[in-house]
Amino acid sequence: MGTKIMNKTAKGPLIPYIFWILLFVIAPIALIVYYSVLDLNGNFTLTNYAKFFTPVYLKMTLSSFWYAFLITLFTLLFAYPTAYLLTKTKHKQLWLMLIIIPSWINLLLKTYAFIGIFGLYGPINAMIEVFGFNPKQILFTDFSFVFVSVYIFIPFMIIPIFNSLDKMNPSLIYAARDLGASSWTTFRRVIFPLTIDGVKSGIQVTFIPALSLFMITRLIAGNQVITLGTAIEQQFLVSQNWGMGSTIAVFLILFMVLTMLFTRQKSKGGRV
Amino acid sequence: MRDLIQATVAIVIVCALLFVAVDRMQSAGSAGSKDTLTVYNWGEYIDPELIDKFEEETGIKVTYETFDSNEAMLTKVQQGGSAYDIAVPSEYTIESMKDDDLLIPIDHSLVPNLQNINEDFLDLPFDPGNEYSIPYFWGTVGIVYNPNLIEDHLTFESWDDLWDPSLERKIFLVDGSREVIGMGLNSIGHSLNVKDDKLLREATDNLIKLSPNIKAIIGDEITPLMINNEASVALTFSGQAADMMWENEELEFAVPQEGSNLWFDNMVIPKTSKNIEGAHKFINFMLDAENAAQNTDYVGYSSPNEAAWELLDEEVVDDERFYPSHEQREKLEVYENLGLEWLGKYNEYFLEFKMSF
Amino acid sequence: MKKLSAMSKMYLIFVFAVLYAPIFYLIFYSFNSGGSMNNFESFTLEHYAAVFEDSRLIIILLNTVLVALLSGLIATIIGTLGAIGIVSIKDKKMRNTLLSLNNVLIVSPDVVIGASFLILFTMIGVKLGFASVLVSHVAFSVPIVVLMVLPKLLEMNTSLIDAARDLGATKRDVLMRVILPYISPGIFAGFFMALTYSLDDFAVTFFVTGNGFSTLSVEIYSMARAGISLTINAISGLVFAVTVLIVIGYYFINKRSKSVATGGHR
Structure with missing residues (x-):
């Protein structure tokens, strides 16, 4: 029936996509795996993998996950209400665009701006002083790191949630309210389940890249936070040890697959 | 659907317009010249007016491309694919490029202005006889500090001052394993080129004791932060220190007595060059006393060009913090190419130090 | 449709303020004659002029x-x-x-x-x-x-x-x-x-x-x-201004033409 037709329409569209996967995903993965089993002199070795299980790298992996988790959590906490309220505004598409626009200004520049804003003599500390407190060290702390990361990812989280909220049938909510459900129950039982796909999309595009954040670990966290991305960067560009860098990248890809399994989007109804 | 089609058409039209505009502007810039030269350099590391002047004098059209680290530049040159005629790497990278046979020897007869360079900067161990490289800028690694924000007895004549308990959470370190581990080695009286696990261990242990004093380990953004007095003390390169002091007059710069690093950025001709003759012309042009002086004025780093010193402000050239005397330079060491294995070890120790926070 | 409550409005204003803060910070300093993003000395347009002079x-x-x-x-x-x-x-x-x-x-x-x-x-x-x-x-x-x-x-x-x-x-x-x-x-x-x-x-x-x-x-x-x-700040400021104008302009033109179109059907 309908599903079969969908199948047929779909084979053609997949061709460029499959081509893209072969050339720009499979080929680089093959290269990474190949490099990961080479030592500095280009001979086969498994020592890179053994090294990944030493305390230094394990500790780094754990802290990477912890920070990625925090970042994702806070991004979701701030993004969901924003997306929800945006759908209630008059010019909602315009407001949504205005959420995206800041992300088009170069990240390094914005990071420099944050350095100025959070600085000891920046506007935030000036405000703190107005209220009679001593200036606080905001830069180079866990707080500033998580804050700027959330700043970077928030549009990526808002958009899918906005899109799934936007097309939601309002009569469902009215129905729930008419049946006597409280706002919280309506949200928990009706709204949230209906937007779960958008939330999952948002989590994927936040959590996964958060594992490999690198630039702001140095600029905003002053290297007090070291993520897997930072380590790979260092191995490639400073140590020029592509083997070890690739090994960490292999693990990163494995972690990504695991994340995907956890946030898998189940297809509903009789389609596919 | 109408939205989608409309948007697609609009984007295609805008792209076409942009394409035409870029094409127009590019051909306007290179009117009538077939001879081109690609210069690969750090950003903001040359006075753009000099490029215009070079183009006018020689009729060669210059394409200027930039990189942000020696290692990234090296990867690009190794892979080929783009015809770089001039590059400006640091000395340890020059050594490894030489080893990998990535450089073209420089014909000194085509570079008469080489005589302008002070002989102290010629014939150095990383490139004997300057067979492959010509000095561009040079400097040291030292400590920038704000005397108003720290205790008076700290003058950084010695690296040990960094360990002073009064500096808790007040120090920035530059994010480089050679610089930080090198400083650790210097502070316990060893060369910053050692290949000895025991000494590296000792240096790292000593550095770990420093960690309570560290505020952050950062990169180039150290400049705006120090200008803004975000930290009182920073380990950094002399050229950046000069930038900071230009903006923030309270700052001071010192190179501790135990010794430190002396670095060079030199011009080289990579194997990828397709205009070797033009590359020589460019090198000779940059060595001209007047041009070198103008460039030094613009960039603010220390120039190796003795003839240019005459044209610069006396204040600049006589400043021993940035133009240390011959005797002072005796204590400074140039980085040797450690080889990948030892470079890796330096990085592992550096990582261990970073994780000790 | 229900109007947004005052709390909701405050929340949205807060989110937008944070999102735009670094950008306004950059633009603010693009008018700084001091030459860096630190101390604001005096107002100047020289960095904007520099953008237009630099064809590269x-x-x-x-x-x-x-x-x-x-x-x-x-x-x-x-x-x-x-x-x-x-x-x-x-x-x-x-x-x-x-x-x-x-x-x-x-x-x-x-x-x-x-x-x-x-x-x-x-x-x-x-x-x-x-x-x-x-x-x-x-x-x-x-x-x-x-x-x-x-x-x-x-x-x-x-x-x-x-x-x-x-x-x-x-x-x-x-x-x-x-x-x-x-x-x-x-x-x-x-x-x-x-x-x-x-x-x-x-x-x-x-x-x-x-x-x-x-x-x-x-x-x-x-x-x-x-x-x-600061030339880079100036160029970012220009890009930002142009983008916002295009987006807002496009949105309202689009909206108007749509309402005209639907109006015509009646």
């Missing part, structure tokens, strides 16, 4: 926008078709494998992507420059488009398609008249996110560019060692 910088800016728009468009087409293809796959394993592969580029650090693309391009013998940068940007933007389009496709009701088929629509019609209009918010979201990826990318572009082609990001990053000039 303008070429770089135009190239940056060109690559972003074009790669965004191509990636959106490939990604949208890919997403439609993925949901039509019956085999669950196959589908999950494709989705995992899709995300590899999102999780890979830029240096790894850049270096492996560089090796790939030199292996095939592609000349580095505009084309290689464009292709790379398309490549790393495709997965984000897929991820933005997918939830819309998944929540789409199959009965719509069945109904269209029953009414005698062809495969093409179903795609053009039912599927695409329904998922178009996802498609736009994907395109805008692809723009973000492209405009922000430094590392990948750095590795795959060559022969004089450069983008704003590469330029800004390589300036860091000697200090980023």
